[in-house]
Amino acid sequence: MEKILFFFTESFPYGKGESFIENEIEFLCGNFQKVIIVPSQQSETTNNIRTIPQNAVVFPLGFVPKYKLLLLLPRNLFIISRAFFFDFFSEEKKNFKKIKLFRKGLHAILWGLYMNSKLDQAFKSISGKYYSYWMNNGALALTLRRMKNPDIEFVFRTHRYDLYQERSKYGLIPFQQLNCYFAKYILPVSQNGQNYLRNIKPQFSSKIISSYLGVPDRGINIIPEECKTNNFVIVSCSFMVPVKRIDLIIASLMLLEIDVTWIHLGGGPEMGKIKKLCQYLPTNISYKLLGDMSNWEIMNFYKENAVNLFIHLSASEGIPVAIMEAVSFGIPVLATDVGGVAELVSTETGILVNEDASPEKVASSLKIFLLSDRNTQAFRKRVRQFWENNFNAEKNYNNFISSYLLDQ
16 A cells, blocks of 8 residues: 655745755655645745655645635534634633634634645545644644544644744634644654643643654865864854844844854845844954855855854744754854753753843853864864764654654
């Protein structure tokens, strides 16, 4: 019997987001005869599709007007009512925010029902395994699928925006209770996420299990000894949005008196703001904003350019793949202690600063790093060994697949 996986993403392989799935998809396709990718975000465009393995196919859902989704309402009243009961009425905490969420929640349920109806039409006679990369539309669609067919089993990962309630503007994650109830396994990508979810959903503790992502071996970042005392190279890599606090990097660099080159990999909505802030950097700080880059281009950058330190000052994280990539090359890291970052950054791999670290504190930590034994070849070898032991893609993804997909 052919092994088939239905893999629910946000938009991958369309667009530029979810670049980290590019690492995992190779292993999924290596363990299943066919992987059917279901981008679960409504979208009017299917342009800019990335290369995927030959045995992967994409099932685009496109964009559906609201009035068409409402046509699903009459014949699905029971399952819709049951879904709302789990999240809106089953917990002690009742507040007005849940009422505000009602319309959004109803739309999400109708979209999930629509997704399932299209899948049933296209793959009616095909059975397979089910996996959602996020606790979002994909997980909800699979939950609704299991509510109608109890024999269905599925797993989902959960990261940051789809996990931490305080990070939601509503103070809760819609249908978190419902999805956790019906999933076979709930897989936060960090130990921090596992502990958090077990704490707020103790009744599901036995099936909430952390499962690390991973990055492949792309080589080693070679740094000449003279870089220690001459120009100090700092690299950051992220989408330019407020939560990444790239402005804090700039504010910290302004306080340094040593010669530094700062290079940022990645573009985004804040590019204009960051360019303006960079104009105020002192003459001892040179900078390059390289804009949007593919994952292949980023990996190639690390292969060809000496980097003393990777810096990441985000205000919120799951567990950053950008840091995993840096440590895989043996590059030490300075980062803020948010989400699961402490599982990547410690005295073994660099310097961890408090979430609310000031520019002065970050600048001081940069100076300490420059003059310490962490800015040496010996330390960089230990950083790379840490990646090998904990975030090697081959180890982590094969273990994930054998433990949570092939055993369904």
